[in-house]
Each structure stands twice: as C-alpha cells, then as structure tokens.
Amino acid sequence: MNTSNIYRNKTMDHISESDIKQTLKIAGWVENIRDHGGVSFIDLRDMYGVMQVVMRDTDLLEGINKEDCISIEGMIQLRDEETFNPKIPTGTIELEAHTVNVLGKVYKQLPFEIMTSKEIREDLRLKHRYLDLRNKKVKDNIIFRSQVISFLRQKMTEMGFLEIQTPILCASSPEGARDYIVPSRKFKGKFYALPQAPQQYKQLLMVSGFDKYFQIAPCFRDEDARADRSPGEFYQLDFEMSFATQEDVFHTGEEVLTAAFEKFAPEGYEVTNAPYPVISYKQAMLEFGSDKPDLRNPLRIVDATDFFQRCTFKPFHGKTIRAIKVHAEMSKGFHEKLLKFATSIGMGGLGYLEVLEDKTYKGPIDKFIPDDMKNEIAEIAGLEAGDTIFFIADKEERAALYAGQLRTELGNRLDLLEKKAYRFCFVNDFPMFEYDKEAKQIIFTHNPFSMPQGGLEALNTKDPQDILAYQYDIVCNGVELSSGAVRNHNLDIMVRAFEIAGYTEEDLKQKFGALYNAFQYGAPPHAGMAPGVDRMIMLLRNEENIREVIPFPMNGNAQDLMCQAPNEVSEMQLREVHIKIRQ
Template sequence: MLRTHTCGELRVNHVNTEVTLCGWVQRTRNKGSVIWVDLRDRYGITQLIFEEGSTTTELMTQATKLGREFVVKASGTVVERLSKNDKIETGDIEVKVSALEVLNKSNVPPFTIEDDTDGGDELRMKYRYLDLRRGPVRNNLQLRHRMMQETRSYLDDQGFMEVETPVLIKSTPEGARDFVVPSRMNEGEFYALPQSPQTFKQLLMVSGMDRYFQIVKCFRDEDLRADRQPEFTQIDCELSFIDREDVLTIFEGMIKHLFMSLKGIEIGDIDRMSYDDAMRLYGSDKPDTRFDMQFVELNGVAQGKGFNVFDASEIVVGICAKGCSNYTRKQLDALTDYVKKPQVGAKGLVYVKCNEDGSFKSSVDKFYTQEDLKSWAEEMNASAGDLLLVLSGDKDHTRKAMNELRLHMGDALNLRNKDEYKALWVLDFPLLEWDEETTRFHAMHHPFTSPVPQDLDKLESAPGEVKANAYDMVINGVEAGGGSIRIHDRTIQQRMFKQLGFTDEEAQDQFGFLMDAFEYGAPPHGGIAFGFDRLCALFGGSDSIRDFIAFPKNNSGRDVMIDSPSPVDRVQLDELGISLK
C-alpha cells in the first residue's frame, strides 16, 4: 500500500504518529509562511500543513505548485490543530508534512469538486467521474452499497437463493417497449433485454428453487423522468407454497430491516388499503399518507342548487386545507391557475373559506346559501379557519386532478417531510383495464397475475370486475415495489391470455415454454419486485434516482460522458443484415 491511513480516519489519538496519506488536492491556502492543503479521498479530508522554519525550502516550493485535483502522496507527523474544524471528522488534527510526491498532475476541473458545486447537471454528467469525487454523490453510492448488502443479508436469512437469469431473452408484446438486440448468428431475428425476469423466476419455482431473489438490471425503452431510467435495478423475488399474507409479512420485514439498519428508524405497522379506497380517498393508487386531506364527495349537498357546473358533473369532490381560510385572493387565483395547467387538467376551482366568526365566503356565493355551505363544511369535517377546495367533472379525471392539487397543497403547507416515512400496502387492484385505443383489455400488472380466487368465475362474464391477487408497497407516495400471486395452472393462464386478445397460436408462440412448464407440476407461487434505485432515492431524501446511479443517462436517455447511443460501423450493420433508410 502507498498509504498507511486514509484521509478520513486520523484522530487526536494518532498525534505524534508517522503517517502517509494519498489523495486529491481539494484546495490550498497560502499565507506565505504557512501553507495548508486539504487532501481528499473517498473516506474524508485531512489538512496538511507546511511551515517555514520546520519545513524545508524545497517542500515549501513543492507545496506552492500544487493545483486542484493533483494526486499526491504526503508523509509526515500527526499534530493537534490549534484552530479546530468541527465540520469535518478529522478537524482536531493536521499532518505536518516531511515528504511530498506528486503522483499525477491535473487540469483545472470544469467545476468545483466540493459539496456545493458550481456545475450544472449536464456538465457534471459529462464529467461524471469528477462528480463522483464530491461528498454528496459519494455518500449516495455508499448508501446504495449498504442497502444492497443489507438486502442480501435479510433475504439470505429468510432462506432465499440468489440466482442469475439471462439478459438476452425473447421480446413480448405486453408491457413497455423492449430494447432489442439483433442476432448476427440468426439473421433477421432479435433478442430483447429483459424488462423483468418475470417468466424466468416463475420457471425457477417450477424447478423447485422455492425462494429466489436477484438484484438485477432491467431495461425499458420508455419516456424518461426523474424516477425512470432506460436501465434500472430491481430487488426481484419469488416464493413457492405461499399465499398473499406470507409475501406481505416477509417483505414488510425487509422494509423494516432496511429502515432500521440504514437509517435507525422504526417505521411501525404498515397500513393496508384497497385500490378502490385509494382512488376514492386520494385519487391515486400510490397515495402519500404522511398527511390527511382525504377526498370527500359532495354530490349529495352540492348538486341540485342551480349551479350547472356541479349539476352536470359525475362527481363533486373536495379537500379541506386546515388553517388556510386566510388565503388571499392572489393565492386562491394561483391555485386556480395551477389546476388549469395541462398536466393537472381541471377547468376551474371552487373554494369556500370557513371564517373564524362561523360564516362562510365562497366563489359560488350566488348559488349557495350560508346553510348550504355549512353543510359542505360539516360533510368535510371542517372547522373555523379552514379552506375547502372543490373540483368537479367525470370521476377518473377529477380524482386525478384533485390528487395533484392535494399534493401541491401538501408541499405548500410543508406536510411532506422527507425525513418522515409512511409505508402502505395497496391491495386488490383490478386484474384488467380497458384500453379505448386498442379496444381490448390489458393486464394492469402483467399477464401472469392471478385473479383473487372468489373472482375467477367472472373472468369471462365480467372481466372488468375481476380483482387481481396483487399488492403494491407505497412509501411517501412513491410506488416502491409491487407483485402478485401468480397463475400456476395452464388452463387458467390460457383463459387469461384469451381475455388479453391472444389467439391460442399467439399465446403458444410467445409463452408456450411457460405453459408447457405448468404441465410438469408447477407449485403455487408469488413474488414481488422493488425498485432498488427508487428505494435508494427515498432513503436518501431525493426525488431523482439519477443521484444514486454511478453512471446515469440524461432525460433523453443519453450518456453524455461516453456519447451513447451512437452510430455503429456500416460493416457491423451489414453483418447483422440491417439496412438503414
């Protein structure tokens, strides 16, 4: 080893110890007779000191020539600092340098490599190897590493076996778009990169593996945003001879273990909510339950009073913002503008102020009496000083718009504290959802999800009413993971494919290998997959998973550091039998 210690481990008990450190020069401070150098590595920062009188002239000259990000090796004696720095863990000591070697010089970096940098996102992604030297980014990857180790430890203790599944697989028509890979050996045919190891983990259950897991790369060719990347990582799990309750219990335990081991937080019991209740009370299948503001339907008290906007609506729904009756007209107009944004999509907003004197002031006073508005307040359990916000329209669209308004108000009132965590199981999703464009049903999760046993007879007669034996874990309004009990019977799987519009031939062509496997003693099984990148972001208090991926893509799916994707040589395309227009 070139060093005896790292730049993060020296303390007062090391005083008078001879040490050798290696690292990068973060900054230098030259006071003429004294030069200080902050030396940084992955583990921390240690201050080096060069002083006239006790340091040779040659060393002083060397120190004056050090630039930012020079890689150096410094040997010397640990001494106690006169002026201590409580902002770094090594702030009680410094190293009086007796020998200095420049291992490599550096160009001036394109941005400051400090916790607070002057580099923008694109610049830092172009020079990601430099951005990774910064403390916050390094800490994010350390969190990711620890979460990976703790996940493996927990699942190993629960009897899971880690098994790798193929990366080059077969393209399937369900789900998001596949990334496809041409085969040179089989011209005109293509592999696909896996969106999930779904069929392989089910085959592992058929093979008797019993409990499988994998921390696995998955790929989806879809539009990107802060919580999506074209390649992402899942904690992928499958179990045999279990029911839904077994799965929920085991993975509640995993989430509790991760919170305790990584953050020292006891999150307590994890609530459960049906999909129908989640949509009715929050307008979302991933509700943020850190704060209240549940939806209250007002059809019974708001319709039939001559206000055509409400009378013609399928639903009139409101939320109560506690203590907000003092909102100004400017603030209320801003809320109205917000709900009219295309991404929210409401046509307008009705408000009712519950004044401190017991009276009510609304934007629809000419249609509703004080008694009418009082009945609204009673329906919504509102008190003096509260503000009622009401939307109307068709059910699905209005609930989605109200969900956006609720989250907006949660942010405005500081009710969505990133240091507070609330986990929730959402259960009993619809098995199928109707698509107007394709005029057929699609699987809400995937084609291998089992219906709840009591709804199996409805699969042909009332497919839209069938509930899935599925479950999602939601943490702070983010879908952290999801899974289901699987179909393990060939006949039921064939019935499911028919409801999805597959002919027998198409089902056999796409998934015959799985249905054939079911003929050889497939056990009852189910599983779950957690978005590993999303979990890291949640635990790290970030909205973006990119902060927790070593080399992420940008919002266009590009790696600007290595300039990928990029054209390939014409010879390669010819070998693959691919011609470009």
C-alpha cells in the first residue's frame, strides 16, 4: 500500500475483500455512470481492472462525465450479495466515496464509446488511438505484446545470444523494398536510409568475432500494407550465429518459437513439435501452390500433366495440369459456386470428376479419359468412392498459383482446416536467381547475401536459374513468420554471384563496401534469420489484421492519422537539408 501517493494507494488488481473497512484512494477513468435517484454508481477503470464506486452523497457526482480521469477516496465495503458481479475480480466489493478529485476533464464529446471501439470504423479508431487503447481488448493486445517480447529477450539470452543494437541511420541499399531516405544537413545532396533490416550490420558483427547476436529490431520499408504487413515499420526477432549451418539455425528457430507459442498460445491450442517439417520450395509450389503452405489444410495438390497429355481432352494439351482431390459432402450448386470463384481469380474454367460408388466417374471430362487409363488417374490422385477431383490447367507458374488459391478456397468453404493449432514448417532451397522479363536480365530472387548451393563451381558451371540458395522461411498457418539464410562469407563467391545479377566488382565496392572490405579479413561462416514479432503476436491473438497488435499503427495508406504523418515541413527545414520540392 502506497500511503504517500496523492492520487491512489492501490491499483484495482491489488484491492480485495481483505481491504474491507479500509479507507483507500483509487484513480482512473469513469467507464460508466448509473444514477439511481438517491444513490449513484460509477465504474472506475485503471489499467489493471474496474471497481464499482457508490456515491450516497449525490453532490459528489456533479460535473462528472464518462472518461473523466478522477481520484476518489473512500471506504471499501462488501456489496449486497444480489449485486455481486462475477465478471470482474472486484465483483464482491465496492468503494463508498467520501471525496472526489477531478484530475483530467473531458471537454469534448467522445468520438466513440470506449467499450465498443473495436466495432467502429478503423480511421476513427486510429485518429483517436489513445482512446481506442483504453478499450480492454485493445489494451490487452499491447500488454500481451510486451510479455511476448520480454519472453523472447529472456529466452534468447538463456540460449547464449548477446543483445546488440544496430544503427537506425544507415546507407541506402539497392536491394529489397523501397528505402525511407533521410536527407543530410552536413553533407549536401547525400542521404541516410532507415534500415530495411539490420542485414549488413549483423553480418559485420559476426566478422567482428561476436558469436551469437540478437535484437528486437525495428525495420523500415516503404511498401504497401496488407492484413499481415504493416506499412512503414515493423519489428523482428533478428538473430545471427557464427560457425553455423542451416540446421543450426533451424534448431534455434524451433527452440525459441516452440517455447514462445507453447507459453502464449490460447488454451487448448496445439503447437508443432520440433523438428518442424522441412519442405523444399519446389515441393511447396507443387503440393500447396504456395511458398507459404498452411499445413492445417489437409488437401494436397498433385501433378497430372503427363497423364492428360495422353488423353483426348485438347484444352489440356501443352499445359501444366494440377489436381486436387477432396473427400467431402458438397451442397447442391457447389460446383457452380466454385467455378465462379475460379473465374474470379483469372482461371479459364474448372474441370472436375466425381468418383461414384462403383469407382466409375461422373463429370464433364470423363468421356475424354480412355477406359484403359481410368485406373491410372485413380492411382495418381489416390481416388476412392465419394471423392471429387478438380483440375487446373495453365502455364506452370499460373497453374501452381491457381491450384494454391483453389486449395485454400476448398479448405475454407468445406471447413477442412484443423482447429486450434499452430502448424509450423520450414520452406528451403529457394532459387538463387530468376529472369526479370521487364529488365530482361538475371536478378536475385531474395537475399543477395545468401550462399549459393554448390558455391563458386555452381556459379561458374550451372544455368543461374538452376542454382539454389541456402535460403529458408519459417511458415506458420500460411503466414510467413521468418526468412533467413546461410550467408555468403566468401569474397570470390560474392563477386561472382553479384556479377551474374549484373553488378560489377566496382558496384559491389560502392554499394556494399563495408561487407566487401570486411570479408577480406577472415570472415567466419555465419547464418541467421528474423521471425516477425508483429506477425507472431497477430497469430497468437487470433487477430485478422496486424494493426490490432501494434500500439500506434499507420493505416493501410501508410498514414499516421493521429499525429498527421507524413506532413509538410517548413521552408527553413528544407533549406537546412538542401532540398527543394518539385511542383
């Protein structure tokens, strides 16, 4: 009990029946007011809970409005039993008010009701986020976020990792998303950039002889918002390890994520046990039609390309054919609805077959499959009586994409997804390079600092599009939680890899000079990854939108509606950093 504080002696979570007949001061916000004639009631809320206050002297209520910030002194007493409120910890007691002190007055009409703020328009919520955060559900997300981050720090430290902060003002990088750039006052015409990730700095820490580094790293990318991506800034559990292989990183990622999800998952949820399934990029695109496979969905995609080249159905000839088998009751009109979905995502049509009790087929393309081949399609797809098999035909890349979207749609429409589960997997063996049709050249597919599989020999002898990288993602329930790689620490391999992507050695010295120079002084093999903290918390809280777990998020248009950012600056500020706005 704090007797010296002029506003409160105790917070709501520390008041109980043991305080009955004690005189206490409590402070918080007026959540509700109920005037019952000769006696009035207030529900007073602080960060920790709610307390009912009874005012038998009705003058005490004069001038008090909802959401006023007040301090009340009075005596704790037992409620009448018929008025007990089992929904709150203080539901058997109340404070009889003796004095009221208004600390912060509400001068304007509230833009929305605090208790129902999650149900109103998002732009209003974000404009008045300080009010939205008073809502218990919203506040609990932020408290939960703090607890998860605290646990991650503790866990990484226990695992021998050293927390080190890397710079926020750094050099602009030509790779990845768009940078946020910061003009320099001292160096006319030059700019800093906010880090898209601490990529180069953490690699330089490994060259510096730090064995295991981590930080809860802020990252800044000028990219559009999605439900699982916040524009502007986000946080990741960034870590790097020296003398480490891909498997070492997998083990570390599994240990910290399994521990975090088992500790913080909602009651009754299952978490994938380590080791997580490892799925190659090629396998993921074939079986799931996505490099972010949701393993809660039991449906798998199979390749029927060769089979249909030998059938008489000409629309399938010369195309990649993907097939999805489903064993589920389908309502009348289901096929028409699914066809409508297929055409809405760009498909030209959707073939299907139903397997009847006698193992014969019914469907629009049955007549194009020769009788002596019908057993073959049953073996390819594992068909049984009662199954329906859907066919997707297009160029390989689009066929994979459409099949993945159809798999997701079938899983959702037929309610096939495993309930109350967090299903993790690694996706690895990503292509190192791809052909950019617009630029008409070979470019890096992902992280340019990754080690190519096969090293210098592969770079010198293989078609660049056939070279795989030691790159990997962690995926949970169809959400990419993390990307990482075994880093390229060999200067010769680095120079050759960048040469294939159109960079000269001089480009390398200019754009990545720190790494280029550091790798000439005994760089150790190193590897790492960076699970996204915001996405992790979004999954654990079962929120559909990532903004629900960020204290002060930007809206989907990368605007801070509360502080009006981005905004204009004065002519003097522009002059100081040598900038003139083009009209």
